[in-house]
Amino acid sequence: MRFLKGHGTENDFVILPDPDGEVDVSAALVAKICDRRAGIGADGVLRVARTKQSPEVAEQASAAEWFMDYRNSDGSMAEMCGNGVRVFARYLLDAGLEDSSEFGVATRGGVRRIRVEPNGDITADMGRPVVHGESVASVGGQEYPGLHVNMGNPHLACAIGDPVVQLDLDHQPGFDPAVFPTGVNIELFNPVGTSRAVMRVHERGSGETRSCGTGAVATAVAAAHLSGDTTGTWTIEVMGGTLTVILDEDTSYLSGPAAIVARGELMLAE
Numbered sequence: 324m325r326f327l328k329g330h331g332t333e334n335d336f337v338i339l340p341d342p343d344g345e346v347d348v349s350a351a352l353v354a355k356i357c358d359r360r361a362g363i364g365a366d367g368v369l370r371v372a373r374t375k376q377s378p379e380v381a382e383q384a385s386a387a388e389w390f391m392d393y394r395n396s397d398g399s400m401a402e403m404c405g406n407g408v409r410v411f412a413r414y415l416l417d418a419g420l421e422d423s424s425e426f427g428v429a430t431r432g433g434v435r436r437i438r439v440e441p442n443g444d445i446t447a448d449m450g451r452p453v454v455h456g457e458s459v460a461s462v463g464g465q466e467y468p469g470l471h472v473n474m475g476n477p478h479l480a481c482a483i484g485d486p487v488v489q490l491d492l493d494h495q496p497g498f499d500p501a502v503f504p505t506g507v508n509i510e511l512f513n514p515v516g517t518s519r520a521v522m523r524v525h526e527r528g529s530g531e532t533r534s535c536g537t538g539a540v541a542t543a544v545a546a547a548h549l550s551g552d553t554t555g556t557w558t559i560e561v562m563g564g565t566l567t568v569i570l571d572e573d574t575s576y577l578s579g580p581a582a583i584v585a586r587g588e589l590m591l592a593e
């Protein structure tokens with residue numbers, strides 16, 4: 324099986340091209356691929372499938388030729404992945420499967436429009452964030468109130484008063500399972516001024532990662548909310564680089580670098 328490896332601000336993915344719908348990505352195989360010692364190592368897998376051949380998203384086929392079938396490193400499925408869709412777009416362009424600077428990608432969370440910026444960065448229209456109210460995360464015995472934001476997938480974005488580097492995110496932070504019955508991605512961020520935040524994230528299904536695109540948008544929404552805003556441009560610094568988030572009245576945009584770094588032949592089997 325052919326594979327490629329890519330990343331967006333060090334949120335890394337194994338890409339499995341599957342134009343003919345022949346690849347069975349079982350949870351066990353995904354977990355093996357993502358294993359950083361016995362596999363290739365990644366935060367997730369992006370299977371590249373034709374939208375019209377993928378029953379769960381086939382209704383998106385008129386707006387997007389390709390479907391990003393995203394899996395977390397533990398093999399679980401997620402609705403959306405912001406860095407994943409940007410890396411997926413980079414793959415489509417490099418492989419000649421898309422040739423224009425704007426196109427759609429089908430995801431379980433709906434079609435995401437992609438734009439290639441003049442400097443090569445990839446921007447994704449992430450849709451309108453949905454704010455559900457407040458909840459609480461606990462990390463290392465400390466409780467942090469935060470905002471429940473849905474970006475297609477669930478997030479709890481919590482402002483902390485201190486630098487985020489001191490947090491222990493090796494373990495699953497606590498959260499309210501009644502609010503998040505399918506789990507949650509938890510962002511801890513330190514707002515710096517009125518348009519910048521430093522963020523760390525513990526992802527559902529993948530543990531701590533060095534970046535999370537949907538999490539960066541959720542963080543921008545929560546940071547803006549603190550000052551009573553719903554719009555604005557935010558620089559979100561993550562462990563693996565810098566992302567830009569634009570919030571406007573109707574939608575949100577996520578921009579940053581996305582790179583393909585390797586290709587090869589996968590020898591793992593389930």
Ligand SMILES: N[C@@H](CCC[C@H](N)C(=O)O)C(=O)O
Nearest residue numbers: 401404405406476535536537
């Ligand atoms: N890293 C992603 C989010 C991936 C999905 C997430 N772990 C979930 O289960 O919802 C991003 O860049 O958005």
